[in-house]
Amino acid sequence: MRLTLARRLLLLLRPASCLLPPASLVFAAACLLLPASLFADQAPPQPAKSSCVDCHSSFPAPTGVTEEQWAADIHAQKRLTCAGCHGGDPKDPSPEGAMSKKAGFRGKPKRTEIPAMCAKCHADGSYMRQYNPSLRTDQLAQYQTSVHGKRLAKGDTKVAVCIDCHSVHGIRPAKDTRSTVNPLNVANTCSRCHSDAAYMKDYKIKTDQFAGYSASVHHDAMVVRGDLSAPTCTTCHGNHGAAPPGVASVENVCSTCHVFQAQLFDISPHKAAFAAMGTASCITCHSNHRIVHPTDKLIGTGNEAICTNCHAAGDPGFAAAGRIHDDLTKLDEALKRSDDVLDKAERSGMEISQARLDEAQGRDSLIKARVTVHSFQPDKVEQDTQAGMKIADKTYAAGVKALAERDYRRKGLGLTLITILVVLAGLRMYIRQAESRKQSGGS
Amino acid sequence: MASPPEAAPRTSAHSNRLVAWLDERFGWEDLLAPLRHKTVPVHKLSYWYFLGGITLFLFVIQVLTGILLLLYYRASANEAFESVQYIMTQVQFGWLVRSIHSWSANLMIFTAFAHMFSVLFLRAYTKPRELTWLTGMVLLFLALGFGFSGYLLPWNTLAFFATKVGTEITGQVPLIGKPLLIFLRGGEEVTGATLTRFFGFHVALLPGITTLLIAVHILLIQRLGMSVPPSQEAAWKALPPDKREMPFFPNFFAHELMAWYIALGVLGALAALAPWELGSKADPFVPAPAGIKPEWYFMFMFQTLKLIPAKLGPIDGELVGILGFGLVGLVWVLLPFLGGDRYGRRQVFIRGLGVFALAYMLSMTVYGYLAK
Numbered sequence: 101m102r103l104t105l106a107r108r109l110l111l112l113l114r115p116a117s118c119l120l121p122p123a124s125l126v127f128a129a130a131c132l133l134l135p136a137s138l139f140a141d142q143a144p145p146q147p148a149k150s151s152c153v154d155c156h157s158s159f160p161a162p163t164g165v166t167e168e169q170w171a172a173d174i175h176a177q178k179r180l181t182c183a184g185c186h187g188g189d190p191k192d193p194s195p196e197g198a199m200s201k202k203a204g205f206r207g208k209p210k211r212t213e214i215p216a217m218c219a220k221c222h223a224d225g226s227y228m229r230q231y232n233p234s235l236r237t238d239q240l241a242q243y244q245t246s247v248h249g250k251r252l253a254k255g256d257t258k259v260a261v262c263i264d265c266h267s268v269h270g271i272r273p274a275k276d277t278r279s280t281v282n283p284l285n286v287a288n289t290c291s292r293c294h295s296d297a298a299y300m301k302d303y304k305i306k307t308d309q310f311a312g313y314s315a316s317v318h319h320d321a322m323v324v325r326g327d328l329s330a331p332t333c334t335t336c337h338g339n340h341g342a343a344p345p346g347v348a349s350v351e352n353v354c355s356t357c358h359v360f361q362a363q364l365f366d367i368s369p370h371k372a373a374f375a376a377m378g379t380a381s382c383i384t385c386h387s388n389h390r391i392v393h394p395t396d397k398l399i400g401t402g403n404e405a406i407c408t409n410c411h412a413a414g415d416p417g418f419a420a421a422g423r424i425h426d427d428l429t430k431l432d433e434a435l436k437r438s439d440d441v442l443d444k445a446e447r448s449g450m451e452i453s454q455a456r457l458d459e460a461q462g463r464d465s466l467i468k469a470r471v472t473v474h475s476f477q478p479d480k481v482e483q484d485t486q487a488g489m490k491i492a493d494k495t496y497a498a499g500v501k502a503l504a505e506r507d508y509r510r511k512g513l514g515l516t517l518i519t520i521l522v523v524l525a526g527l528r529m530y531i532r533q534a535e536s537r538k539q540s541g542g543s
Numbered sequence: 544m545a546s547p548p549e550a551a552p553r554t555s556a557h558s559n560r561l562v563a564w565l566d567e568r569f570g571w572e573d574l575l576a577p578l579r580h581k582t583v584p585v586h587k588l589s590y591w592y593f594l595g596g597i598t599l600f601l602f603v604i605q606v607l608t609g610i611l612l613l614l615y616y617r618a619s620a621n622e623a624f625e626s627v628q629y630i631m632t633q634v635q636f637g638w639l640v641r642s643i644h645s646w647s648a649n650l651m652i653f654t655a656f657a658h659m660f661s662v663l664f665l666r667a668y669t670k671p672r673e674l675t676w677l678t679g680m681v682l683l684f685l686a687l688g689f690g691f692s693g694y695l696l697p698w699n700t701l702a703f704f705a706t707k708v709g710t711e712i713t714g715q716v717p718l719i720g721k722p723l724l725i726f727l728r729g730g731e732e733v734t735g736a737t738l739t740r741f742f743g744f745h746v747a748l749l750p751g752i753t754t755l756l757i758a759v760h761i762l763l764i765q766r767l768g769m770s771v772p773p774s775q776e777a778a779w780k781a782l783p784p785d786k787r788e789m790p791f792f793p794n795f796f797a798h799e800l801m802a803w804y805i806a807l808g809v810l811g812a813l814a815a816l817a818p819w820e821l822g823s824k825a826d827p828f829v830p831a832p833a834g835i836k837p838e839w840y841f842m843f844m845f846q847t848l849k850l851i852p853a854k855l856g857p858i859d860g861e862l863v864g865i866l867g868f869g870l871v872g873l874v875w876v877l878l879p880f881l882g883g884d885r886y887g888r889r890q891v892f893i894r895g896l897g898v899f900a901l902a903y904m905l906s907m908t909v910y911g912y913l914a915k
Contacts (some may be wrong), residue, residue, distance in 0.1 A: 163713040198715045449818035451638065509639075513815035520808040524801055538790070 147474040150190040151198050152182040169270040178231055185209065185217060199401055212252060214261040215243050242340035249341075258299070260342075265289050281339075283322065286332040292531030309333075331357065350380040350388075358382075364474040369417075390424070396432065399473055400425025427485040431466050434492035435459065441499030448506045455498035462491035577765065581791035586775045591793075593802040594658035595764075599757065600803045601651035604810070605689075608644035609746065616696070618742035623698035624824040631821055642814035648690060650810065652840050655686050663878070666885055667770035673879035675763040678756050680876045685753045690838055692745040698738060703825030704835045706741075707733045710776060712848065715861050716869075733827070773886060812910045834915060843904045844868055846911035871900075882915030 156165045156528050170176050181190045188205035192198040199205045209217050219240035221227055228235055239262075243249040248259040265281055272279035280289045291310035293299055300307050313319050313333070321330035336353045337343060345353045355362030365371060365381060374381050385406045386394070397404040400421050401413070407421035438459055465488030472481045565571035583592065615634055617626040631638035659679065662668050668676035695706045710733065714724035729736030771779070779786040789795055837845045847868075849861040874881065883889045 130588060448819065451628065451814070451818070453628065453821070453823075454632070509815045513811055516811050517808055520804050520811075524804050527797050527804070528803050531794060531801075534794050534797070535789075538794075 108204045116375055150181055150194075152186075152188070152190045154193075154197060165269045173269060173271050174273050175271065184221070211257045212255070213262050214263060215240055215249070215252070218262045239340045242338070246338070246340065247344075248340045257303075260293065265292070283328045283330075283332050286334050287319070287322075290333045309389045312387070316389060316391045317393045318391060350382055354382040356486050360471050361474040364472060368474060368476040370476055394470075396425060396428045396470075399428070417476075420476065420478050424473055424476075424481045427478070427482050428466070428469060428473070431462075431469065431485040431488045431492065434489055434496070435462050435466060438462070438492045438496040438499060441496055441503065445499050445502035445506065448503070450502040450506055452498065455502070457493045458498070459495045462488045462495060464488075465491065554717070558875075575792075578792045579790070581765070582788040583769050583791055583795040584771045584775070585787040585789050586771070588665065588772055588775070591661040591765050592656065592769060593799060593858070594654055594661055597797045597802055597806050598651055600653040600762075600806060601647045601654060602753070602757070604647045604807075605644065606750065607652060608640050608647065609750075611640045612644060613746065618696070618739055620698060620738055620825075623696060623738060624821075627697040627821060631818075632762070638818055639814055642818045645819035646813045647810055648693060649839070650806070652690055655683050655702060656840070659683055660897060660901055662770075664894065665770065665772045666890060667772075667891075668879050669882060669885040670879065672763070672767055672770060675760060675767065676879050677876065678760040678763065682760060684752065684872075685749055687840060689745065689749050689753075690840060692741040692749065694838060695733075695738060695741045696745065698825050699822035699826050700829075700832060701822050701835065703733060703827065703832040705837050706737065707831070708835065708845075709837060712735075712861070715859070715865050717862065717866070726744055750790050779802055836911065839908060839912075842911040843907035846907045846914065849911075849914075 150170075153165060153167055153170050155439070156163060157167050158164070158172075175184065182188065183190055186206055186208070187203065188199050189197060189203040192200075192203065197203065199207075222235075223237050223240050225237045229235055241260075244253070248261070251259045252261065267280050272282075274281045274283075276282060277284055279285065287310060295307050295310045297307045318331045321327045322332060333467075334342065335356075336345060351362055351365065361382075371381070374384060385398070398406050401408060401411075401418060402425070405421065405425070407417065411417040411421060432460075442452050442455055442459065465484055469481050469484035469488065472484050475481070562571060583589070610895070612630065615626055615630050615637065617623060627641065631640050632638075634640075647695070662676065662679065691706075691709060695702045710724055710727050713727060714720045725731070727740065729740045836842065844864075848861055848864045851862050851864045855863050878893060881889075882893050905913060
């Protein structure tokens, strides 16, 4: 309440403050806003009073807008009114006055008009700066390059416009986890159309993207592990300029995150081969939406290896794939062997923290080797695996030493306990003797 | 071949000469006279007498292993963890010394509690032994202080956050809470300054006071003799020939020695089979690990405070809990003065109170470990 009061006071002061020197103005504003800022967390900004919501809150969908829905909208929180999009006068209590042509009432905008209508503010850098200086203002320009934008320009009103993704009358900022365009919700938002086979029928494109993405390592990172930096639909396709990346640009898309893999791929023999075949680089092995967690089985000459899709026994690529697979497997097994013995020593209460630290470096070598795989050069991979093998051997030896130390301690304990038992027996005999001496002395 | 039979008399002759030398200068024989004449009652509950001695033995182990640890330990936030790690991995038998120090600390608190309850149930705290009980109770609190201050010294994650929670609880004490918290922590937060303070408490302040109080406690026991349980006392009163006693030296002392050796064996087994773990180095900038719990001897209080609602009417729930424990502690210390005559009716009530307190502590401790 104090926040609202302070803001009202500031608004009242605004005309007079124009006459004041800038320093006085800042001081006056600071004095008024200071108590307000103290209560900012307790009292969220309230939307401006609107006669539109008074009536439309009692209407059913699609014309109904509840007060809660409108209060949650970022535009309402910034004290923008219905008139911003629909025209009219929200201050006029009568429906006739509020929705009069004289007041500029436009009613429900056509779908084809929506991008331009939103852009009226969102493409105006100087206007948007007062609300969020870091917000981009090129959404409309981007949208016009997207498949959605191009089709809309041709009159296809089924394609997505701003409100299909951002919702309407309850638009939350993208950082809000309840927003339809929050990274956690983007895939669901896109899938509302792209997984609907009936809706997408006319476009003759697949509708299994969401199913594929849901089974991918990216979805796992985003949804299961809550890593908001993990990719979702818009990360690869763009958001306002959404379009499928072409064969030539797939590598550029993936390399925005997988930098080293892309650099190594560029020096690999596959770079030229894939270009000659006209196939997209990364997705040839990893697929596009259903990108599963990569394992060492993907490379090599086994049943699950992708390499055998192109390479057959006898060709150099087949031999190289086998060698890379063997090197990775060898290091992985050596690290597991070391881990087992260190686990055993740890369960026995041995202090092996240094070996654990070293072992982590060994794991780093394995991770590095798995990245180096993208060079498809066995010698390069072997360099990394050899470095890891040295560490794995060292940590295994540390584990064996810890177990030997444990056995030594247990033997020491056995001897100590025997000594204690002997001393106890001696003391017992001494006590008996003392007691019998006392009894014989007493008798 | 003839030398062995002669060796014993020669040794005996040497020791006699030493005793004579000491006697001539310090009146050695006079000093030992009370011990030679002192007797210990022998009955079916005599074994409870050993608990005090075992607690003392464990304290001595603490002092000895503590001195050895001091040779390598460094009391600073940057070096404490690494120095304990060094002791555990690089110093010859360092792992054994540190494990025995930690295990004996826990066993000492256990035997101190057991000793306190045995004294309570055998009514050994009543007149004329009020001061023995009083010094014993203070020694028990000091043992808890040793545990609390020593727990932080390895500067590992568990110790850091347990100290944070523990000192926060101290901060809830009315009026003196905040200054006490600042005094204990050496500032607003648990930092290297807290570690330095706790180290000082642990190796200088607490051992000094404890040693002094142990001396007073033992002196009082020597002066007043061993208490006999009321039922046994009544039986011996009815049938005086049945009364049995053993000389303190050497008979009872040899028994006590056996108990100490058994305690040493248990300590060695625990240290070798379950060395005290070190954990990971404390990082003040990471959140506290989930389900953090204090040491077992504080668990019943911790769990109680957890169960009390945040607000009890207008009063803070935690404050009520702290004041409640403070009040119970005060009543416990003053039991000899509140309990009246050794054979009076109030003793039945106090026995019931003791049984309830023991059951409460045990059940809350178990509950604390089982609760998430």
